[in-house]
Amino acid sequence: MSYLSNLRKAALSAALAVSFAIPLAASASADEQYFPLQSYRVGPYAAGGTGFFGGFIDYLNLINIRDGGVNGVKLTWDECETQYEVERGVECYERQKSHPAIAAWNPLSVGIAYAMIDRITQDKIPLITINHGRTDSTDGRVFPYVFPLLLNPxxxxxxxxxxxxxxxxxxxxxxxxxxxxxxxxxxxxxxxxxxxxxxxxxxxxxxxxxxxxxxxxxxxxxxxxxxxxxxxxxxxxxxxxxxxxxxxxxxxxxxxxxxxxxxxxxxxxxxxxxxxxxxxxxxxxxTQASGAQYPVLQEIIKTVYGAGKGNLEDKKRIGSVYHNLGIVNGILNVEAIRIAQQKFGNRTLTGDEVRWGFEHLQLDQARVAALGAKDLFHSINVTWDNHEGDGRVTFxxxxxxxxxxxxxxxxPDWALLRPIIEKSSTAYAAEHNIKLRTPADAEAASN
Amino acid sequence: MFDFDYSFFLEVLVGGLLSGVMYSLVAIGFVLIYKTSGVLNFAQGAMLLFAALTFVSLVERGVPFPLAFIATFVVMAVLGMAIERVVLRPLVNKPPITLFMATLGLSYVIEGAAQLVWGTQVHGLDLGVDDTPFEVSGILISKFDLFAAAIAATMVAFLTAFFRYTRIGLAFRAVADDQFAAFAVGLRLPRIWAIVWTAAGAVALVAGLLWGARLGVQFSLSLVVLKALPVLVLGGFDSILGAIVGGLLIGASEKLAEVYIGPFFGGGIESWFAYVVALVFLLIRPAGLFGQKLVERA
The missing domain is CATH 3.40.50.2300 (Response regulator)
Structure with missing residues (x-):
């Protein structure tokens, strides 16, 4: 009797929880865009992880504090520790993937990125591998959701x-x-x-x-x-x-x-x-110069660190190579959302809509300067079939x-490299029975 | 006709021998513990990292070099004694694999604690020894590696004298020979083990500073244990002399193999070649060059 009573109570509680949770989740995704961060803040590669994810979070915070989000859509995130280990990265993916309104994955790990390609392709959510990842994922005809932004090997x-x-x-x-x-x-x-x-x-x-x-x-x-x-x-x-x-x-x-x-x-x-x-x-x-003299860095110092919300414990690391890479990664993610919003409306976007945004991520030097990043990075010109985006490098x-x-x-000599990339990507497509995308396929985005 | 460059060969050989001394420094820490308690302390690498990280963090906070050294020694002594008291003493008389697994777990705990206490940043460590090379008959020799070799020689001389001429050293040897007999004649084993773990902490400090100056103080420092294992197999797990000779042999053979055999395999063979040498020795002489042969009666 008591067992049945407890069971009934539990079932009722669960039903109530679900009935409250559904509208809450819906309202959360109505004006939020979520970034699952598979970060690494402990382990042998923690120094790079704390810098990169620190910079990324600092930029997202800047957009929320200064602008109230991207056209009113608040940016949210949470971190899952991977220690740069592939199996932990996949565990984090499994844990975070059910969160609504995912904008893009940004693992900063070649191994984790490789392990996620099939999964995110099925989920239709972009995977950003700035400066790293599979070289042939530059070919957007074969890898619609993978973006080795700015630079491939x-x-x-x-x-x-x-x-x-x-x-x-x-x-x-x-x-x-x-x-x-x-x-x-x-x-x-x-x-x-x-x-x-x-x-x-x-x-x-x-x-x-x-x-x-x-x-x-x-x-x-x-x-x-x-x-x-x-x-x-x-x-x-x-x-x-x-x-x-x-x-x-x-x-x-x-x-x-x-x-x-x-x-x-x-x-x-x-x-x-x-x-x-x-x-x-x-x-x-x-691909991104170091130093804190750039206007966007100064704004982060004033607005984010000034409000006590800076992510780096050691402020001397502001403007370091990994921190600035995280900031540039933040700029590219946020601008992809902004560009996608111009087409789909100022609301929470689906992963596929954000993918469309990345495939139109064209920031010339004037736009980069307007974002406060002149000389921090040069420019980017991503298209539906070029997911690297012709990033320039400096030394x-x-x-x-x-x-x-x-x-x-x-x-770099992109014209020389493109045929080699296509040879590899088309071989991958043949091996995995992937039909090459057309511009029309790329233009359609599902919601 | 094959034109062999003897000068280059000699340069690779000398470089390999000096690298081997660095491996020996790590191996000695293993030997101390194994000799007296029969435990293969896999946490030696983590202890080395902890020592180097503690020292460099203190120096970066303005603590003078000698004071930082003494303070780190105290920390390592306390850590060593705590490990013996909390982890190993309750496991006395358990099978060797249990003790080994305990030290394996311990290595992760120490690494995690090091990050928790001192953070995750990498550090440079300058011991004030210039690392520029000098030339002898066309061969470049690293001043730092010579300095490390001198430190290793001093440490071996000190440990040898300690084991041979002091009462506690004699007690160590008695325990190493037969723990039960040593216990029966009144030697206090827990006290001896505590001292041995303190000594292993001190060796970890010296090795940690030298390796830290060589690689930078970062978390991969604990991976240097992988360099010590083939040295131990070759030299024997319970011989300080074996650790030195094993280190020299492994250092020289892996460097020569990388340069002269590596190109036939596409390069990058030295990390596993050391283990090939160790395996061959293991098959021929399981106790290593200087290790005690175990005689078990049925």
Missing amino acids: YSESSGIINYIASKEGGVDKLKGKKIVVLYHGSPYGKETIPIYELLAQKFGFTVDQIEVPHPGNEQQSQWLTIRREKPDYVVLRGWGVMNPVALKTAQKTGFPADHIVGNVWSNSEEDVIPAGDAAKGYVAIT QQWDGAKWNVVSDWIA
Whole structure:
């Protein structure tokens, strides 16, 4: 009797909870847009995670506090800790995916992004992999919901070679030069091997690609080999502890730091500070300059940190490489929502509508300046079939205390790279029975 | 005709030997614990990280270098004794796999605690030793690696003298030889284990500072245990001399293999080549080069 009574009470409570919850959820999604953040604030990669997600949240907070949201639609988020581990990232996805009004996923992890591609494609929600991810996901005909914004690994390689060419006085001066690519022993590290071979063939330089086994805390033999080969430049395609160890070992073997050019995951303060003086003069690629002098950073400091809502515990990290990457990522997400709202109305959007927004994310330099980000990043021009968006790159040199920009904004050789990307993406499409999208498919968005 | 570059070979060899000394520094911490209590302390890497992180965090907060060193030593001594008292003493007489799993769990707890106490940022650590190389007959030698080798040699000399010439050192050896016999003649095992864990904490501090100066103080520092394991297999789990010799052999062989054999496999072989060497030794000599052979009676 008592058991039945309890059961009845429980059923009634559940029914009441559901009847209240449905309108609450509906009203929440009526004027909110939600970002599930698969962040990593502990574990070996926490330094990058706290900077990136801190910057992203700081920008979302700026939009909420200063503008009351995007055209009245408040931005919300919650964090789920992944420790940069793929299985935890997938767990977070499962936990967060039922939340209404998801705008986009932003895991900042190649492994987690790979694990989510099929899932988010089925859910019709964009997956943003700014500066990283699958290179062939640039092809929006095959990957409608994946956006490697600003830079993919192939463009990065091309941008680095174009920078070296500019240092040497033009691409014709690359002929006869020797470049060593020192790469992390992982799928990420190996991804650009064919591209450097291709670029070497095209420009007539010699390339030698040397692997450093994970995690990269021993590089004596690799750098002694480099010393013997006497290259003109070393491209550092590192990750985590491999980067400072590369710089320290380069110093030990007498290779000059200013002839080492780091890739986009070897370009942060966390990569150079542990190397101490050995990092002085080291140059690295970036899509977003560091520093807090840009108007949008100043607004964040005044409005968000002034209100005590800043996300970084250590305010000295404001304007650091990862923090600024998070801010730029915030700008791109928010502008995609704003652009989609122009078509679908100033309301909570579906994931597919936000996808449409990303596929029309065209911010020229004037618009970037209006957003307070002039010189923080250059521009972006995403289309339905180009999900990278022709991002420009610049190069920064470490002076022992901070990064200083030492180049103009450089364009990678997209025309050279596109056929290789399409070859890979169409092979993927054939393997997975994916029908290539048309502009008409891309224009339609479901709600 | 094959033109062999002897100078380059020598350079790789010297670099490998000096790297091997760094591996030995970590391995010695394992040996101390294993020798006296039979526990393979997988938490040694986490202790090394905790020591380096504590030291650098104190220095960054303005604590003078010697004071930071002493304070970190005290912290490591307390940590070592706490581990022995809270985790290992209740597990005395449990199977070795239980003790190993306890230290495995402990390593995660220490890493988590380190992040909780000192934060997640990476730090540079400057010990005041210039890391620029000097040249001897065309071979570049790292000043820092020589400094590390000198520290390792001093530590080994100190530990050897301690084990051989002090009463507590003799007690350590008695416990290492036969715990039950040592207990029967009145040696206080818990006290000895507490001292050994303190000593392992001190070794973790020295190794942590040297590795921290080499890699930067960051969370992957605890992964250096992976470099110590093949050294232990090769040299023996209970021999300090074995840790040194094993370190030198592993360091030299993995560097030479990377340079001369690596290109045939696409490079990047040194991390697993060390384990190949260790496995071969394990098959030929299971107790390692200097380890005690176990004689079990039926």
